Amino acid sequence: MKDINTEQNILNAAITVFQKKGMAGARMQEIADEAQINKAMLHYYFRNKQQLFEAVLMKAFQKLAPQMNIIFAMEINVYDKIRQFTSSYIDFVLENPYLPTFIIHELNNDPQFATKLMAHPNKPDPKPLLRQFEEEIKAGNIKDIPPVQLLLNLFSLTIFPFVGETLFKVILDISDTHYHELLIARKTELADRFIESIRT
Known part of the structure; x- marks a missing residue:
């Protein structure tokens, strides 16, 4: 056993x-x-090593996806939801810093890996957030930008600083500690700037 x-x-x-x-x-x-x-x-x-690598990814994914789904489904205003998402995601990846690069590696190595992730019963479901974007656009509260584009922008701005961490630290010539501080500050900085960019 x-x-x-x-x-x-x-x-x-x-x-x-x-x-x-x-x-x-x-x-x-x-x-x-x-x-x-x-x-x-x-x-x-x-x-084998591949099976172990996938197990590491799935273990982390099983922690992250439910957290994201709780936020997506929250009955709070869209601005607070954006703040919750950026803060929670950045906190999670700071605790699991290997995750973004591991996922990128596996997607490049096995294009079907995304299908495996999405077959998980607790896969991320951003549809509630997309519907909320649509409702806010109709109400005139946020700019008329396709909801999917808004979602892609939010995900990209949140995730890329982790995927490109090594490159950014070299370009900016800063220490691990300084970069970590930038990511902590980004939890609120990103949300504030994103909200400002979509508010009518």
Whole structure:
């Protein structure tokens, strides 16, 4: 019987090694060493590196998607919902900094991975937010911009600073600590600027 604590220990070890070496550079032996188990035990839980990599992603996804769906479905005004989304998403990725680059890697490696994610019962469902955008446009409260474009803008502005973190730190010549501070400030800065750009 597989032990939940051992499996979580393996996932934590995999995150550490994948962050240091990347998916291509990581070795199952390194992950076993990090988890302080033998390689045979590691293969008992996860047959290969790809399966382990996907398990790491799905574990994080299972935490993120329900949080996003709660926000999308909240009965609050659209501006507060935007603030909730940017703050919650940035907090989550700061706690799971490996996630954006892992997902980009897997999407490039396996185009069907997005289909696997969306097959999950708790997949993100932004339809309530899209409907709210439509209602606010009709009421004249926000600019007449296609709701899908608004959603793409919001997602892109929130996610890209994490995907491009290494590049931005080199271009801006700033430390990890300084960049982290910028991301913390962005929780409110981004929401305020986005709201200002769509308000009529």
